[in-house]
Amino acid sequence: MSGVESLTPGAGVDSPVARTLQIGEWQADPVLDELRRGEQVLKLEPRKMRLLMALARRPQQLVTLDQLLDEVWGDLVVTPSSVYQSISQLRSVLGDEASQPRYIVTVPRKGYRLVAAVSEVVAVATPAPAAGSISAPLQPETEPEPKRRATDQAVAPLVPPAPPTLPASPAPSLPSVPSRRLLLGGTAAAAALLGAGGWWAWQRAARMPAGDITLAVLPFDDASPKELEQPFAEGLAESVISALSRHQQIRVAARATSFQFRSAQALAPQAKQLAVTHVLWGELRRLQQGLTLKLSLHRAADSEVLWQQVLESPAAALGSLAESVANAALGALGVTPLPADAKPVPLADAYEFYLLGLHHQRGGQIEGILKARTYYQRAIDADPGFALAYVGQASSWIGEYHYGNGLSIRAMDARAQPLIDRALQLDPVLPLAQGVQGSLHSYRGEHDEARLWHERALAKAPHDASLLYWAGAAENKAGWPVRALAYYSRAAELSPLSPQIQHLTGWAATNAGRYELAEQAYRRALSLAPKHANGARGFGIIGFARGRLDEAVQGYRQALTIKPKDAYFWDQLAWIYLDLGLIDEAKQAFAQFQAQSPQPVWAQVSAARLWVCTQDQPALRKAVDALPVQSKERDAVIETALLRVVLGQPEQAYKTLSSVIGLVLADPVPLYDEWSTFLGQHALLDVAVIYSATDHREQAEPFIEQASSYVERYAKQGNVWHAIGYHRARIAALRGQPDAALAALEDAVRLGWRRGWWLVQDPALQSLRELPRFKAVLARIEDSNRLQRQRLQT
Helix, strand or coil, X not given: CCHHHHCCCCCCCCCXXXXXXXXXXXXXXXXXXXXXXXXXXXXXXXXXXXXXXXXXXXXXXXXXXXXXXXXXXXXXXXXXHHHHHHHHHHHHHHCCCCCCCCCEEEECCCEEEECCCEEECCCCCCCCCCCCCCCCCCCCCCCCCCCCCCCCCCCCCCCCCCCCCCCCCXXXXXXCCCCCCCCCCCCCCHHHHHHHCCCCCCCCCCCCCHHHCEEXXXXXXXXXXXXXXXXXXXXXXXXXXXXXXXXXXXXXXXXHHHCCCCCHHHHHHHHHHHCCCEEEXXXXXXXXXXXXXXXXXXXCCCCCXXXXXXXXXXXXXXXXXXXXXXXXXXXXXXXXXXXXXXCCCCCHHHHHHHHHHHHHHCCCCHHHHHHHHHHHHHHHHHCCCCHHHHHHHHHHHHHHHHCCCCCCHHHHHHHHHHHHHHHHHHCCCCHHHHHHHHHHHHHCCCHHHHHHHHHHHHHHCCCCHHHHHHHHHHHHHCCCHHHHHHHHHHHXXXXXXXXXXXXXXXXXXXXXXXXXXXXXXXXXHHHHCCCCHHXXXXXXXXXXXXXXXXXXXXXXXXXXXXXXXXXXXXXXXXHHHHHHCCHHHHHHXXXXXXXXXXXXXXXXXXXXXXXXXXXXXXXXXXXXXXCCCCCCCHHHHHHXXXXXXXXXXXXXXXXXXXXXXXXXXXXXXXXXXXXXXXXXXXHHHHHHHHHHHCCCHHHHHHHHHHHHHHHHHHXXXXXXXXXXXXXXXXXXXXXXXXXXHHHHHHHHHHHCCCCHHHHHHCHHHHHHCCCHHHHHHHHHHHHHHHHHHHXXXX
C-alpha cells in the first residue's frame, strides 16, 4: 500500500499529521485547502477538503455514509443529502464523471470508494498561484432559516462562488455565508449546494466597467431525459432577468429581445446593433431529487465562452435558484452582487407554478393569459405567502382587459386591486407589485399616485423594461407624451426588438405632434412583427391625427387584413368612413363591429351614429329605441341620452342621463382619457350638453368647468390634437361665446379635424349653425374630404 498508510486513522485536516497527498492528477493540500494540477490552483471549501481526505485515507476501500457524516459533519446535524451533493461537487472539481468514474465510485446504498491512486507528497513547497490561474472555492454549508410553516422549512438561498481574481482588474468577493445548523427530517439540505461547486473556465480578458455592461439572458434549454421541462426552463430564465433588472449598474436585456435567440452564436451578428456586451445561457436537467443548471457566460460580439459553472439544486431550493443564478453571473462579470434579500423563499411547488404562468403569459394571447391565471392561482394555493404569484394573477386580469375579452375596466380593477394589496402586504418593496399598483392608479385617473408608485418601483429595479413600459404608458395616459417618450426610449434600449414598445412610442409621438418619429416607430414595429396589426394601425392613427383620412383608411384596412376580427379596428374605420362620407363602407364596417364586439350595447350605440350622419331620423329613432336604458355601461347610456337630444327628445334624454348620473359622480373610472379625447369624444362635455339642452343649466356648469380644465391640461402638457380645438369650440358655444367657438373650430380644421357631419348635428354647436364662418368651416372640411375620397377611389 502507498505511503498514505502512515496517516493516523480518523485524523482530520486539523490534525498535525495532515499532509499533502497526490490523488490521481491532483495534489491535495489540506492545510491550505487547495487542489493543484500543474499551474492550476483550485481553492476548496474546508469541509469539502475534509470529505476528500476522509476518502483518501482509505484508498480503494468503502467509506460508508455514517462514517462520512461522523468524520466530516460531526459538528453539524445534517441529512445524507449533504453527502450526496458534496460528492457531486467534488466530482465536478476533479473533472470526474459518475457514469465513468476515475476518482470516486458510488457503492449503492452504502457509501463511496476513492479509486484514484493516492500517495503522500513529501516536502512539497506550496507554490503561488500562476497569473491567470483558476480559483473556484466551494461555499460553506449554512443553517436553514427558522421554520415558516409547521410542514415545511425555508431553504437558504444559493450563494455562488466568487469569480477568480484577474491581475488587471480584481473582482469583488461575494460575502461569506455563516455556518448554520441543518436539521434532520427537514427538506433537502440547501447548504450542501451553496455555490454548487460546479466548474469554472475563465478566459483572460479585461473586464468592463459595470455601467457599460448589457447582459442578455437567453431562454434556458431543457436537457432533461424526457425533455418536458422547457416551459419551466424558460420561466426560470425570465425570473433571472427580473432579478438582474434590480442591479443598479448593469443593464439586462428584456425578455422580448433576448428570448428571440437560442444561442450566443445566433445573437453574435446582432450584438453591436442591440448594444449587448455579454450573453448568459443555461442548460437545465431535471433529476429525481432536484435539478442541475449548467451556466455559461459569453462575450456577445464573438460568442466566446468567458465563464462556466454548474449549479445543483434540490427541489426544495428552487425558490432561490433565480437569485443564485443572477449572483453567479454578476460575480463572473466582476460586479457587486444583488443586495441580500430577507424575504422568505417561496415553496418549491409554488415557484414552479409561477414560472409556468410566466411561460404561458409570455405569448401575449388571451388563451395564454387565461392559462397563466390557472398556474398563478395554483401557486397561491401552494404558498399563500408568495407575493409574486399575486402579482402574476393581477397582471392576468389586466391582460384580459387589454385583449378585449369583454372584461370592463371596473371589473378588471375590482379583481386586480385586492391581489396587489395582498402582494404589497407580503412584500411592500416588491418592484413588480409597485409597478402594477401604479398602473391601476393610472387606469383610475389617479395620475400623481401612479407616478409615485412607478418611481418607487424603478428605484428598486431601474433596468426592468416592463416597469419602464408601464411608467411610460401611465405618463401618456396622464397627458404627458414627452415624458412617456423618455421612458419608452429607455425601455427600447433594453428591448430593441420589442414591437410593443415601438407601438407605444408611435402613439406618444403622435400625441406630441412628432409625426416623423411616430412613422419611424411604426415602421420599426412592422419590420419587427409584420403579423402584428398594431404597426399597420399606427399609420391609421397618424393619418387621422393629420386629417389625412385616405391614409387613415389604408392603415386600418391593412391592420384588418392582419387581424380581421378586431372589433375596435372596425369601429374606428367605420367612423373614418363616415367622416369621408363613404356611407356604404361605413355600414359594412359597423356591421363587422357589431358582429365582433364583446360589448354589444356599446356596438349598438356606436353604430347609431350612421343614421346621424345620413340625417335619417326614423332610422335613428328606431336604433335608439332599441337601446337598453338600464345598461351598466355608463358611457353607452350617456351616448344614448345625447342621441335623444339629437332626436329632439329632451325629457327622455334627461331621464336616460339620470339613470346613470350617480355612477358618473361616484365611479372611480374617469369619464375621459387621452384616447377618447384625441378621437373627439368627451363624456363630461356630453353630460354638460344634455343638461344644457334640457334646461338644467346649473347642473351643466360644473361639468363644463371640469371638462375645460381637462382639455386645457392636455394642451399645456404638450398634446397636439385637432380635437382640442373641437372640444374648446363646444365649451365656448355652451358658454355663449360664438367668436371663441368659431376660432377654435377653425384651428381644429387647420390641424386636421374632418368630422363635418357631426358638427351639423352636435347639440352643443346649435347656436353656430347659421353663422357664415361656421358654414365656411364646413365647406373647407368637405373640400378636403372630396379630394381624399377621389384618392381612395383611384
